[in-house]
Amino acid sequence: MSRRGWIVVLAGTGLNLALGILYAWSVFSKQLVESVERGGFGWTKTAATLPYTVAIACFALMMVPAGRLQDRLGPRVVASAGGVLTGLGLIVASFASSGSTWPALLGFGLLGGTGFGLGYSATTPAAVKWFPPAKKGLITGIVVGGFGLAPVYIAPLSKHLIAAYGVAGAFRILGIAFLVTATGFAQLVANPPTPLTPAKAAAKAGAGPDRTWQEMVRTPTFWSLWVQYACAATAGLMIIGHMAKIVAVQSQNSIQVGFVFVALLAIFNASGRIVAGIISDYIGRVVTIGLVCVLQAVAMMFFASFSTIATFIVGSAVVGFSYGACLSLFPATAADNWGTKNLGLNYGILFTAWGVGGVLGPTLAGKIADRTGSYASAYGMAAVLLLVAVVLAMLSYVSISVSIPEKEVRIRIGRRAAKREETPAVFPPQARAIAGADARSI
Numbered sequence: 001m002s003r004r005g006w007i008v009v010l011a012g013t014g015l016n017l018a019l020g021i022l023y024a025w026s027v028f029s030k031q032l033v034e035s036v037e038r039g040g041f042g043w044t045k046t047a048a049t050l051p052y053t054v055a056i057a058c059f060a061l062m063m064v065p066a067g068r069l070q071d072r073l074g075p076r077v078v079a080s081a082g083g084v085l086t087g088l089g090l091i092v093a094s095f096a097s098s099g100s101t102w103p104a105l106l107g108f109g110l111l112g113g114t115g116f117g118l119g120y121s122a123t124t125p126a127a128v129k130w131f132p133p134a135k136k137g138l139i140t141g142i143v144v145g146g147f148g149l150a151p152v153y154i155a156p157l158s159k160h161l162i163a164a165y166g167v168a169g170a171f172r173i174l175g176i177a178f179l180v181t182a183t184g185f186a187q188l189v190a191n192p193p194t195p196l197t198p199a200k201a202a203a204k205a206g207a208g209p210d211r212t213w214q215e216m217v218r219t220p221t222f223w224s225l226w227v228q229y230a231c232a233a234t235a236g237l238m239i240i241g242h243m244a245k246i247v248a249v250q251s252q253n254s255i256q257v258g259f260v261f262v263a264l265l266a267i268f269n270a271s272g273r274i275v276a277g278i279i280s281d282y283i284g285r286v287v288t289i290g291l292v293c294v295l296q297a298v299a300m301m302f303f304a305s306f307s308t309i310a311t312f313i314v315g316s317a318v319v320g321f322s323y324g325a326c327l328s329l330f331p332a333t334a335a336d337n338w339g340t341k342n343l344g345l346n347y348g349i350l351f352t353a354w355g356v357g358g359v360l361g362p363t364l365a366g367k368i369a370d371r372t373g374s375y376a377s378a379y380g381m382a383a384v385l386l387l388v389a390v391v392l393a394m395l396s397y398v399s400i401s402v403s404i405p406e407k408e409v410r411i412r413i414g415r416r417a418a419k420r421e422e423t424p425a426v427f428p429p430q431a432r433a434i435a436g437a438d439a440r441s442i
Contacts, residue, residue: 004192005130009139011188012123013146015079018182019086019119020150021174022059022112023266025052026244027158031167033245039166041098045245049366051093051104053359056237058113059120060355066121067348071341075122079186082119085111087179094171107171119182120147122189124331125343130192134281136335141277141328148324149270155263210339216346221337224392226353229330231389232293233357235300235382236323238365238375240265243316246375250307261312265320272324277332285333289326290393296322297386304376327354 032048034040070078092107127143128136154174161170216222239246243265247255272292280288299318306315334347365378 002130005127007188008130008190009127009142011185012127012143014185015083015119015123015182015189016144016146017150017153018178018185019082019116020147020266021086021090021154021178022052022055022116023148023240023269024151024154024158025055025108026240026242027155028162028167028170029242030244030248031162036098039162041096041167043098043101045366045370046363047101049242049362050101051107051109053363054105054109055113055116056358056362057355058110059116060352060358062114062117063121063348063351063355064345065348066118067125067344067346069118069344070122070125071344074191075126075189075344076186079119079122079189080183082115082117082122083182083184083186084179085115085118086182087115087175087177089113089115090171090175090178092175094168094175096168096171119186120144121344121348122186125340125347126189126191128332128335128343129340133336136332137277137279137281137285137328138274139277140332140335141274144327144331145270145273145324148273148320148327149266151266152263152270155266156260210341211337211346212342213345213349216338217349219337221396222350224396225330225333226350228289228293228389228392229326229350229353230357231385232289232296232323232326233354234361234364235296235357235386236319236326237358237361238378238382239303239315239319240269240323242362242365242369242375245369247312249369249373249375250304251312252307255309255312261316264313265316268317268320269324269327272321273328275321276325277328280329280332285329285336286393286396289329289333290390292322292325292329293386293389293393297383297390300379300383300386303379304374 029045029048029052031039032041032043033045035042066078066082089107089111092111093104094107095103096107097103124140124143128139131139158170158174161173165173243261247261276288276292296319299315299322303315303319306312330350331343331347334350335343338346361382364381365375368378369375
């Protein structure tokens, strides 16, 4: 069982390594805005961002039906469909030109985005079901780490293919390659066999109770996490979607290797998913979310002053690590709070927050850059959103309960407060003097 589980983990990671071409879009975007004479299509920054934005929207929206499908049909079928659509989408995008943006919108945006959602939705729920709850952070981090790590090889590969074969040729070659590899990895993604053995049942007992999506959306925890996720995604994707162009603009074109920073950002994106997942298994998801959001908010406050290779290395590292951390922390938190039985659909609904942030972040950053010639205002906006996420994360450690018969209001601060929020308690007089080890009464 352990060996089979790790095969599923590695297959899911491999599939995400193909789907992660989403994060390498800035390499294509940078070339698309170049003039036709320089091998580009002469698109505006906003037009070059639109296929990426559509892909993110389709990615997020597809996570909900894809989550339901993989819960019912199994992950292999859904993952296979994701691999096929991703490959075909890139091939369709190869027909875009200086006077025609619709192939990129249809191919990369609609087909590719749908493929990303189908494939991504099937990997994490399948993988975590093979392991005990204590390893949710680690397993989630490894699987989604593949998605974040993808630009490490896709960015330089895309740069080489664009130089050798043009934008259209690069899309076509990558499409054929991913059509084969992604679909192949999908065949190894599967749920553990049923029924559960006694050992597995005992392990599962340590997890949170399985909840339906209807029960989940009725809880304050869900809506708090949704807003936190949207804020973090908006801030992270503002940078990821424009990284290559940001380097060119802020260095006044003195640095011509923006794709290197895209790859560097991806390395820390992937490492953030794994490291934060492991850390959160020990100190808790909420505290870890708060810490990474604070870290990225500080980076955003200084990002406008970055103009050298050294500063861009630091900026790419912090933004990549912090954003990547959120992509492993939120699915693990969903599994903690609402169980793994319906994790595909439950996390799909929570993931719509990422879609909202993904649409707003790159679009706002592109429009701000088009109008002002600078990304400075976008950085300030990102910092504010991240601080909002920090405040909401910390508030989840506060629980307020009211006992009308006893005319008593009780506030609990600590880890137990977050757990008790789902079923608020009424405290009898004899309990007033009792304080938990990790909470205090006010």
